[in-house]
Amino acid sequence: MSYKFLEDIAIADVAFEADGKTIENMFEQAGLALENTMVKELETVKTTDKRKITAEGKDTETLLHNFLEELVYIKDAELLLFSKFSGTKIAEKNGKWFMETTGLGEPLNQKKHELLVDVKAVSWHKFSVSKVRGGFKSTVILDI
Numbered sequence: 001m002s003y004k005f006l007e008d009i010a011i012a013d014v015a016f017e018a019d020g021k022t023i024e025n026m027f028e029q030a031g032l033a034l035e036n037t038m039v040k041e042l043e044t045v046k047t048t049d050k051r052k053i054t055a056e057g058k059d060t061e062t063l064l065h066n067f068l069e070e071l072v073y074i075k076d077a078e079l080l081l082f083s084k085f086s087g088t089k090i091a092e093k094n095g096k097w098f099m100e101t102t103g104l105g106e107p108l109n110q111k112k113h114e115l116l117v118d119v120k121a122v123s124w125h126k127f128s129v130s131k132v133r134g135g136f137k138s139t140v141i142l143d144i
Contacts, residue, residue, distance in 0.1 A: 003033035006139075013123065013144055019137040024088040026129075026136040027064060027099060031085050034068050034122075035105075037142055038075065040114040045083035047104035053085075056098045060129045063090070063097040064138055068122045071103075075119070079108040117144040 003018040016033040020026030036042050055070055057063035074080050082105035090099045108115075123141040130137050 003029045003036075005033070005037075013141050014117065014119075015126070015139070015141045017137060017139050019132070019135060021135040023060065023090050023136045024099075024101075026138055027067060027090065028085040028088055028101070030064060030068060030138050030140060031071055031082065031101075031103075033140070034071055034119060034142065035082050037119055037144070038116055039081060040116050042083045044113050045081045046106045047084050048106045049080065049104070051080060051082075051103045051105070052100065053103050054098070054100050056096060058096060060090075060097055061127060063099055064129050064140075065122055065124070065127060067099055067101075068140065068142075072119050072121060074103075075108070081105045081108050081113065119144055 003016050006015040014037050018026055018030035018033050020029050055067040057066050082103040084104040085101045088101040119142045121143040123143050125141050126139055128139045
């Protein structure tokens with residue numbers, strides 16, 4: 001149930017691995033890694049605002065990619081950052097994958113949040129989701 005940044009994968013971008021005992025937990029950790037790419041101290045992002053976030057995809061890789069892209073969109077369109085995800089549910093129905101979570105955070109405030117980089121998109125390069133011993137793991141590269 002963690003994430004770590006990878007120094008040797010992408011030179012001009014940011015790469016990370018996220019894992020979790022469940023696929024839901026891994027998605028939450030990937031979301032936090034994306035947010036932590038933009039904000040140095042996630043603890044400075046209070047959980048005062050709640051936002052239902054949904055995504056769908058043809059498989060778990062597409063689902064995670066679409067979820068992370070939705071977080072980038074929310075940051076760009078609504079200037080909303082998240083420091084926690086809860087109630088995450090992921091299910092497959094009729095050959096399609098769906099997810100729903102509640103993002104907890106607050107509006108971006110440059111005086112309060114020390115910003116690092118601006119994530120522009122989620123790359124498909126080396127993108128993966130896999131079931132591993134003890135849970136699930138993803139590898140993600142973010143375009144900055």
